[in-house]
Amino acid sequence: MSGNSTKEILYIIKTGGNVIDDETSLQNFLHNFSSIEEKKILIHGGGKIATAIGDKLGIQSKYIDGRRITDTETIDLVTMVYGGLVNKKIVATLQSLQCNAIGLSGADANVLPAKKRAVKTIDYGWVGDINKNDINTSPWQLFLNNNMVPVVASLTHDREGHILNTNADTMASVIAVSLSKLYQVKLIYCFEKNGVLTNVADEESALPELNNITYKELKDNKKLFAGILPKIDNAFDALNNGVNCVVIGNSNHLMQLLNEESGTKIIS
Amino acid sequence: MSGNSTKEILYIIKTGGNVIDDETSLQNFLHNFSSIEEKKILIHGGGKIATAIGDKLGIQSKYIDGRRITDTETIDLVTMVYGGLVNKKIVATLQSLQCNAIGLSGADANVLPAKKRAVKTIDYGWVGDINKNDINTSPWQLFLNNNMVPVVASLTHDREGHILNTNADTMASVIAVSLSKLYQVKLIYCFEKNGVLTNVADEESALPELNNITYKELKDNKKLFAGILPKIDNAFDALNNGVNCVVIGNSNHLMQLLNEESGTKIIS
Numbered sequence: 001m002s003g004n005s006t007k008e009i010l011y012i013i014k015t016g017g018n019v020i021d022d023e024t025s026l027q028n029f030l031h032n033f034s035s036i037e038e039k040k041i042l043i044h045g046g047g048k049i050a051t052a053i054g055d056k057l058g059i060q061s062k063y064i065d066g067r068r069i070t071d072t073e074t075i076d077l078v079t080m081v082y083g084g085l086v087n088k089k090i091v092a093t094l095q096s097l098q099c100n101a102i103g104l105s106g107a108d109a110n111v112l113p114a115k116k117r118a119v120k121t122i123d124y125g126w127v128g129d130i131n132k133n134d135i136n137t138s139p140w141q142l143f144l145n146n147n148m149v150p151v152v153a154s155l156t157h158d159r160e161g162h163i164l165n166t167n168a169d170t171m172a173s174v175i176a177v178s179l180s181k182l183y184q185v186k187l188i189y190c191f192e193k194n195g196v197l198t199n200v201a202d203e204e205s206a207l208p209e210l211n212n213i214t215y216k217e218l219k220d221n222k223k224l225f226a227g228i229l230p231k232i233d234n235a236f237d238a239l240n241n242g243v244n245c246v247v248i249g250n251s252n253h254l255m256q257l258l259n260e261e262s263g264t265k266i267i268s
Numbered sequence: 269m270s271g272n273s274t275k276e277i278l279y280i281i282k283t284g285g286n287v288i289d290d291e292t293s294l295q296n297f298l299h300n301f302s303s304i305e306e307k308k309i310l311i312h313g314g315g316k317i318a319t320a321i322g323d324k325l326g327i328q329s330k331y332i333d334g335r336r337i338t339d340t341e342t343i344d345l346v347t348m349v350y351g352g353l354v355n356k357k358i359v360a361t362l363q364s365l366q367c368n369a370i371g372l373s374g375a376d377a378n379v380l381p382a383k384k385r386a387v388k389t390i391d392y393g394w395v396g397d398i399n400k401n402d403i404n405t406s407p408w409q410l411f412l413n414n415n416m417v418p419v420v421a422s423l424t425h426d427r428e429g430h431i432l433n434t435n436a437d438t439m440a441s442v443i444a445v446s447l448s449k450l451y452q453v454k455l456i457y458c459f460e461k462n463g464v465l466t467n468v469a470d471e472e473s474a475l476p477e478l479n480n481i482t483y484k485e486l487k488d489n490k491k492l493f494a495g496i497l498p499k500i501d502n503a504f505d506a507l508n509n510g511v512n513c514v515v516i517g518n519s520n521h522l523m524q525l526l527n528e529e530s531g532t533k534i535i536s
Contacts, residue, residue, distance in 0.1 A: 053325070053348075056324070056325050056326070057321070057324050057325065058324070076353055079352050079353050079356050079357070080321075080348040080349060080352040080353045081348060081352065082352075083351075083352040083353075083355075083356045084347050084348040084349065084350075084351040084352020084353060084355070084356075085344055085347050085348045085351075085352060087351075087352070088347050088351045088352075088373050088375055088376075088423070088431050089347070089431070091373070091375045091376055091425075092375040092425045092429050092430060092431050093429045095375050095378055095425060095427060095429070096427060096428050096429035100377060100378060101375075101376070101377075102372075102376045102377040103373070103375070103376045104370075105356050105359070105371070107356055107359045107360040107363050107369075107371070108356075108359055108369070108370045108371045109368060109369075109370040109416055110363055110368060139414075139416075142410070142414055146407075146410055148377050148407075155356070157359075157360045157363060159363060159364060160364050161360050161361045161363070161364035162360060163356050163357070163360050
């Protein structure tokens, strides 16, 4: 941990669909986000809007094991909705709050090159996997050092001219790890629950902290909601690869999450 | 004109719907664009794709005097299509051609603040007018000096959280004027015709040059296709406000337009 005190703090905040889908929640969240004085990055997906617009366009959402299958129609849809509608709405709102946001997909300035997932048993389509070693930190530094706030849609590119759909939680973890060489990174996963719940029906059951041993026990005893497992895995990946602090919690409590007064802190 | 020799060349290229709508034309155009060694900016609208997707979504295009009326449904549509689908497709393609493109709407890094058009007799809706004096050149310089190539969708913002629809020809002219303080700007308007035609049915009738006196005569004699008049007005605005060179011509002849070997050169 030596040397961290000389690095600037960088908050990397991933927000979930519950914020994107609700206008009041989004406005509150962005108001709080804009008030953060330290360097910061926002990562978002597209919530239910993509599904709603896809339905109108006759594009059906396809899933295998909870993962969206991204055919050509679907990558066009998410490029429009995540990269266009949602991203630009967030950027324009942040600009109105005197936060100098810049909207990015992974193709823009090549901030997030990825590899199209190879077809094994399942063809996921236009889905990209990112590797922390492939990320060039210089455009990120350029934006952050010039008082710009990256707002990143969960889209990468294959360097062959194709946009790829990438899981926003994984993206947040990989960006956090890449930038932890340069900054004291605090990674915050915001979603609709108060943290890692031991009883999914009870918001009071959020754990204040979670270490790897407890995680394994809870997982083995099937105490955790299956949907949260990839998020926790991404959180541990970040913590084990140089990120200073990882917290999972409720989007509506952003300021308390930053102060580690709410949510579940992931610890080693 | 003194001092121009010390300024770097900057090409500002606006491309029209004919390129966006045709995959082969787009690929050829971007291949040529990527080969330009000087600093460069690409400005684009959305072609017919916005109308096609709008039709599927049940959003009808509305026009008064050839200007699109931008209601709330329509601004969401063009934000998705221009700012998302078209912009990211162009950026990803340019990245595959080793051109370090960065996609921007006017909200991103506040590159193009605008004013929502006041309602007089017609309510144009979410339409933005830009003024060259409101444009801060520093983010543009930051991108250009760091080897990034801005790819700009024809969207601005009102600094109050709203994206605005802005005419791409006007946008190109205003950006060109703003940056002419810093660069030797060459503005190229690309579209589906060989230049300013004195007979719209005859591509051989393209004028090699057009000055203001001849323009007035041709206009008075109704020799010109009405649709080209705003483009020519924007071209003269640019030339009269510091832009070094303005050429109007065919997207398929980009390299010849840069060399002033094709198209109509606007002269004072």
